[in-house]
Amino acid sequence: MAGCQNQEREQRLQKKEAELTHREQELLLREKALTLREQANQKARQAVDSVRSLPQPDSALVRSLAGTWVTRMNCIETDCPGSAIGDSKNEQWTFSTEQGNVLVQASANSRVVRVYTGQLQGSELLLTAQHQDGETLPDAVITVQLQLTADQRLEGRREINRPDNCRIVYALTLMRAPKPLLTR
Known part of the structure; x- marks a missing residue:
């Protein structure tokens, strides 16, 4: 036991x-x-x-970009089918800022076709397209580099890199859109 x-x-x-x-x-x-x-x-x-x-970007410069800019794009380099050097596009870009970031709405024919976000780095504004539903290039990486060349003028490049290993480069010229006259 x-x-x-x-x-x-x-x-x-x-x-x-x-x-x-x-x-x-x-x-x-x-x-x-x-x-x-x-x-x-x-x-x-x-x-x-x-x-x-x-270092924080020059907020005065970033704020000075706010508003509407007439944007002209001319293709200067491409190896993509359906695209040719000399092709041109015109859009209206509306710049705004949010917490130090630059937001751009690109419009064509009164319709927003693309939204970019980015920041000022030194004297260069670097933007990246944000993908939206129903866009024409959903898998492409689109980047923009801009510099203020005069009080009312920006110049730079827009580069589109498609997943099929082709690329389109546009030279950009942006001019501040004239402010509409107020009528009473």
């Missing part, structure tokens, strides 16, 4: 020991997860701090 009780006690002790070992492993895993989470948070804080330390 004493042997049976010792055997039962031994089994209970082994079971408790196994449970304690399992709990210990769970706690070690949680501790490791917390350590990883803390490291990720530290990296995120460092990234935010490094962004805060970057």
Whole structure:
């Protein structure tokens, strides 16, 4: 009888020991997860701090871009079928700003055809097209580089890189649109 009780006690002790070992492993895993989470948070804080330390763009210049610009695009380079050097397009680009970012709505025939976002980097405005439903080039990467060349004039390039490894480059000239006359 004493042997049976010792055997039962031994089994209970082994079971408790196994449970304690399992709990210990769970706690070690949680501790490791917390350590990883803390490291990720530290990296995120460092990234935010490094962004805060970057020089802020000239907000007066960014604000001066706000408004409507008449945009002329002339194709200067292409290896895409259906596109030719000399092709030209005219659009109306409306610039605005939001929290230091530049937003541009490109319109043709009174319809928004593309939206760009970007920032001023030094004296150059860098924009990237944001994809929209129903656009004609949904998989293309479209970038724009612009520089203020005169008080009412921007010049630069628009580059379209299609997924089929072809590219179209346009020379851009933007002139500030005249403000409409107010009539009473």
